[in-house]
Amino acid sequence: MANEHPQHRIGAKQDARAEQVNALLARTPPVIAPGHTFDSVTETISHTVLSKKTPLGWFLGFGIAFALLMVLNMTIGKLLLTGIGIWGNNVPVGWAFDIINFVWWIGIGHAGTLISAILLLFRQQWRTSINRFAEAMTLFAVACAAMFPLLHTGRPWLAAYWLFPYPNTMGLWPQFRSPLIWDVFAVSTYGTVSALFWFTGLVPDMATLRDRAKSRAAQVIYGMLSLGWRGSARHWQRYEMAYLLLAGISTPLVLSVHSVVSFDFAVSVLPGWHATIFPPYFVAGAIYSGFAMVMTLAIPLRKFYGMEDFITMRHIHNMTKVMLATGMIVAYGYANEAFFAWFAGNPYESYMMYNRMTGPYAVFYWSLIAINAVMIQLFWFRKVRDNIALLFILSLFVNVGMWLERFIIIVTSLHRDFLPSSWDMYAPTRWDFGMFVGTIGLFLALFFLFIRFLPAIAMFEMRTLVEEETHELERPGMV
C-alpha cells in the first residue's frame, strides 16, 4: 500500500500531463489535411496547371493586373521621352518614390527567401506548401524593385557603365566605396540566387507535369523545362545537397541584402538615417512586410483554388506569429529612434524626430505607428488569427504601414535637413503614382501567369510531407 501510493500518484500526474499535451496538440492544426496520398496531392496541384479550363476569375484578375501593367508602360515611355522631371523629386528631396518603392518591393521579397531557405534549415515542415509561391513572389518583387533605381538614372541604357564594373573605352570604373554600388551587387546577386533556387525547386515538378500532360505542346514545353529529370537516386542525392547548400548560402544573403539597402541611408550623415540600428531594423521590417504580402496572396489563392487542405490554418497562424514577432522588432526600432533622438542631445537629430511627430507629414508618421506598433497587437489573440477575412484586411494594412514607414524615413529626413534656407516640401506627381501602381500591375500580372502555368505548391515536397506524416502516425510512443 505504502509502496503503491506514490507510484499511483506519479501515474496520475503523467496521465494529466499527457492529456495536457494532447489537448495542446489538438489545438494546433495539421500542416496538411489528413487522408492525402501521393496521387491526391499531385493531382490537386497539377490539375490547376494542366486543366484546359481557366477560371473566369483568373481572366478578371489578370485583366486588371494587365491594365495596370499598361499604366507602367505608359509611365516608362513618358519618363524616357521627357526625363525624370516628370516626378515630384526636387531639391532637397532628391529621391523619393523611386527609393521608397524600391525598398518596399525589396522588403516584400525577403519573406520568400526566409520561407524557402531559413525555415528549411530550421526544419520547419509548414514551409513546404507556401515556399514555391513565396519564392515566385520574391522574384517578381525584385523585378519591380530593380526597375526604380534603374529608371531613376533617367537613361537606363547608360546605367551599365555607371553601375556594373565592365571594361569600357573610357576607362571608368564604379566607386566601390559607395553603398549604391553595394546595392547593385546585393540586389543583382539576390535576384540571381533567388531565380536559381526557384528553378532548382521547379525541375522535379516539371517532370511530373511532363508525365501527366495530355497535350503535345505541354509535354514538349514541360519536358524541356524538366531537363530530362527521371528521379534517379543518384540525382536526388546531389539535388538534395545542392538544395541544402543553396538554402545555406541564401540565408546570410537575404540578411545582407536589406542590410546593404539600409546602408544607403545609414552610411550618410543625415539625421534620421545615420543610425547603427538600421540594418537589423530594416531586415525585420522586410520580413514583416514580406509575410504580410504572402498572406495577401495566400488567402485568396487557397480559397479560389481549393488549396485549404495544403495551406491550412497552421500556416495562417504561423505566418501571423512571424508578423507579430518581426513587427514588434520594427516597433522597437521606432522606439529606439525616438529614444536616441532625445538621448543623444543632438539638436538636428531631435528636431528630425520632432518634425516627424508634429511636422507636415505627421499624419503619415502616426498612421504607421498605429499600424505597425498598435494594430499588430491584435495578432496576440487566437480569435483574430482564426478570422481569415480579418487577417486579409490586416495584412493589406501592414503593406500600407510599411510603405508609409519608408515614406517617412526618406521624406522627413530630406525635406528639412541642416539648413532651414534649403527646406522644402515634397509631393508626388501623377507619374509617381502611375509608376508605383504600374509595378503592382506587373507584380500581379506575373503572379497570375505563374499560378496558371506553373505549380504554385511544390509537389515533390508535398509528397515528401505526406510520407513523413504517415510515418509520424505509425511511430509508437507519440503522445
Add this chain to the structure above:
Amino acid sequence: MAHDAPTPTLYGLMAEFDQPKALVAAADKARLAGYRNMDAYSPIPIEELGEALGLRRTRLPILVFLGGLFGCLGGFGLAYWTQVFAYPMNVGARPYNSWPQFIPVTFETTVLGAALTAFIGMWALNRLPQPYHPVFNVPEFARASTDRFFLCIEATDARFDPRSTRQFLEGLHPVGVSEVAL
C-alpha cells in the same frame, strides 16, 4: 559486356514498387546479391537509398566551397584593382585600399560564386539536361514522378543475366517487372 547480353538492345530490367520502403529493401537486397550497375527512381528523395545502393558521397560541397572562394577573391580583387590601380580616386584623403568598404561587394560575389557553382555543378554532375534516357521507354515509368518506385538493374552489370536477374527481381515482390529497351 555486350557478349554477355543475348539482346544488345536491352538497357536493363526494371522492377516496380508501390512503397518507398519496398524500394529501399529491394535495393539493399540487390546490392547484397552483388549487383552494382543499378539505379533507383522515385518521386521523392529517399535518404536511405544512398546507403542501400552503395552510393558515394557527392563532391558538390567541395566544388561549392571553391566556387565561393573564387567569388570572394574575385570580388575583392576587382574592388582592389579598380580602386588602387585602374581608377584611383582620392575620397577625403582615405587610403586607396580602403578594404573595409570593399567587404559588402566581396561578400556578395562570394555568395554568387558559391550559388552558381551549386547550381551548375549539380546539373553537370547529374549529366542533365539529358533529353533521352532508356528508362522512359517503359510505359509504367510515367508514374515514377507521381507515386511509383522503380529499381533498374542495368545490362552492363557483370552479374546481369536476363533470366536469373528477372527471377531475382520477381522474388522481391514488386508490382511488376519490365524490360527496358535501349
